[in-house]
Amino acid sequence: MLVTLGAATGCTAMGGGQSPAGERNPLAAPPVAASALSVPPTFDGKRGWRNEVTNRAYALAPRAGFLLDVYAGSDEFGAQPESSASGAPGGAENAPAPVSAADPTAAKQKPNGTVLIARGADKGAVVWSSAPLRKLSIERAPQLRVINTAQGEFAVLVRFGVVPGSGLVRSRRLTVVDTFPVASSGNTVPPTQHLERETPGEFGGSGISIDDGGVLFLGDRVEDTAEDYIEVGPATLWNPTTGASSTVPAGESRRSEVCEQDAVDGCTVRDVPVSTIAAGVLTAETPARPWGRFALVGGWSSSRIGPDGRTRGTLLGTLPGAMLVAWAGPDGQPTLYAVHDPASGAVQFSGRCPAPGGGDFDPQGLRSLFDASPGGRYVVAGSLALDLSARTLACLAGDHDHRGVELGAVGDDGVAFGSLLADGRVPREGEEETAAREPALVRVATRRIDPLPAGTAIPDRLTASGAGLFTLSVPSEEDTTAAAEIAMYPAAPGSPASAAPSR
Numbered sequence: 454m455l456v457t458l459g460a461a462t463g464c465t466a467m468g469g470g471q472s473p474a475g476e477r478n479p480l481a482a483p484p485v486a487a488s489a490l491s492v493p494p495t496f497d498g499k500r501g502w503r504n505e506v507t508n509r510a511y512a513l514a515p516r517a518g519f520l521l522d523v524y525a526g527s528d529e530f531g532a533q534p535e536s537s538a539s540g541a542p543g544g545a546e547n548a549p550a551p552v553s554a555a556d557p558t559a560a561k562q563k564p565n566g567t568v569l570i571a572r573g574a575d576k577g578a579v580v581w582s583s584a585p586l587r588k589l590s591i592e593r594a595p596q597l598r599v600i601n602t603a604q605g606e607f608a609v610l611v612r613f614g615v616v617p618g619s620g621l622v623r624s625r626r627l628t629v630v631d632t633f634p635v636a637s638s639g640n641t642v643p644p645t646q647h648l649e650r651e652t653p654g655e656f657g658g659s660g661i662s663i664d665d666g667g668v669l670f671l672g673d674r675v676e677d678t679a680e681d682y683i684e685v686g687p688a689t690l691w692n693p694t695t696g697a698s699s700t701v702p703a704g705e706s707r708r709s710e711v712c713e714q715d716a717v718d719g720c721t722v723r724d725v726p727v728s729t730i731a732a733g734v735l736t737a738e739t740p741a742r743p744w745g746r747f748a749l750v751g752g753w754s755s756s757r758i759g760p761d762g763r764t765r766g767t768l769l770g771t772l773p774g775a776m777l778v779a780w781a782g783p784d785g786q787p788t789l790y791a792v793h794d795p796a797s798g799a800v801q802f803s804g805r806c807p808a809p810g811g812g813d814f815d816p817q818g819l820r821s822l823f824d825a826s827p828g829g830r831y832v833v834a835g836s837l838a839l840d841l842s843a844r845t846l847a848c849l850a851g852d853h854d855h856r857g858v859e860l861g862a863v864g865d866d867g868v869a870f871g872s873l874l875a876d877g878r879v880p881r882e883g884e885e886e887t888a889a890r891e892p893a894l895v896r897v898a899t900r901r902i903d904p905l906p907a908g909t910a911i912p913d914r915l916t917a918s919g920a921g922l923f924t925l926s927v928p929s930e931e932d933t934t935a936a937a938e939i940a941m942y943p944a945a946p947g948s949p950a951s952a953a954p955s956r
Contacts (some may be wrong), residue, residue, distance in 0.1 A: 476532040483577040491909045493894055495868060496921050496942040502577040511939050512597040514606050514635045515827035518916040519571045520941060521608050523597055569610055573919040575943040584641040587629050589614030596797040601773050602694050606635035609663050609693050628652045630668055632693040646696045657715055666729025667692050688726040701726045701734050710756055711744050711765055730771050741950040743783050753798030760791050760800050767816035769834050770823030775841055779816040788813040804846030806837055809857055809874055826865045827917040831897055833860035834868050838897045848899045858893050858902050864915040867897040918943025
């Protein structure tokens with residue numbers, strides 16, 4: 454799904470020198486999280502754990518309740534975790550992972566044996582680990598995602614590197630994909646599917662989208678807006694459960710429907726494959742424009758499915774069985790938020806949510822905050838909180854008397870987490886202009902907002918058992934900048950979500 458979400462992903466850079474392999478066993482028990490971290494009362498603050506700060510990429514399997522990570526030996530890659538939730542075609546969830554300050558191509562590129570590890574989110578115990586995978590000299594941070602398939606959650610690992618040559622044998626630049634059922638077991642689990650794809654040129658130019666519909670290798674693009682010209686190569690869709698592949702061509706050149714009527718230049722666009730959902734491949738208007746057209750290949754188009762005849766939409770996010778779209782109103786009418794069936798495009802329900810002080814929220818900002826509960830009943834995006842079963846949309850943007858809230862994570866019990874919106878007060882002399890975030894807990898069913906004590910950490914994602922994933926900033930002795938670490942806290946005893954078995 455496009456809630457990469459469902460995968461929270463990221464990379465944590467390795468510190469100074471490389472310790473001997475025996476001292477950096479990736480299967481060793483994780484250390485207990487620092488007790489100084491203050492977490493919301495729905496979590497057990499005494500039983501948290503965090504992974505060692507090593508060279509890793511992370512992904513959360515929310516339904517199974519596993520935290521997966523890749524141990525990649527001595528190679529150096531990015532340090533900043535990506536947001537799990539997202540949603541729209543061409544969204545940030547599929548951008549290359551950020552790299553460390555050092556040029557990754559200048560780092561030591563020793564061939565390594567990558568291992569994928571799955572830990573139970575509640576206790577941190579290793580549930581399964583993969584056999585060592587294809588050895589590569591890594592040249593770009595790997596991408597690790599958990600997607601939903603008809604066979605359950607699958608982990609998809611994409612790596613970019615070189616197989617060194619020897620003698621008369623030339624070196625090969627490869628993009629390597631391995632897939633694993635999340636519900637695996639054992640300590641030498643082989644991939645169920647394996648793909649090696651020749652990758653000429655720089656790996657940074659290799660566009661890849663990993664979503665519920667599969668792995669989409671984006672086509673090469675050549676654009677010249679001055680000449681109103683765009684050339685796009687076909688994309689390749691690879692099925693992570695069967696290994697089958699197919700070609701998805703871009704649409705023919707056309708005039709953008711959101712281009713100004715009197716505009717002469719720069720209005721030529723093409724509908725380009727950019728991401729996938731379970732129902733198929735999504736296209737987006739390229740070059741991209743606000744409210745530009747998006748569509749399902751062989752199915753619906755955003756120019757025809759909008760409620761009340763609206764044609765200008767922004768896809769905020771998708772999950773199995775639903776997608777959330779912001780629809781611009783004609784002649785200054787407010788934005789309408791609608792939940793659609795992703796296969797047919799049919800509207801299921803809709804509602805409005807004005808921003809504090811009037812006007813509308815920036816749909817791109819809402820897209821970056823999109824998250825769904827592990828079971829898929831609840832969805833949050835900024836001040837929007839939706840119950841897909843009850844078909845309700847709550848607007849928690851506040852009013853004249855009460856402050857609103859910006860949400861970013863929600864659980865199967867309908868409890869969401871976020872920060873109070875700024876009250877608009879001008880900072881007093883001596884105060885910082887950017888106020889500290891004020892954490893809050895929200896019960897979607899009752900729309901009740903409860904402020905939390907200052908300094909309380911807010912989870913980025915939640916599992917079906919109620920465990921929370923927290924991103925921490927930890928100062929490094931070798932680097933004055935803060936590195937990111939991942940911490941997990943199980944649900945507090947007695948909380949509704951804690952009834953599920955823990956691992």
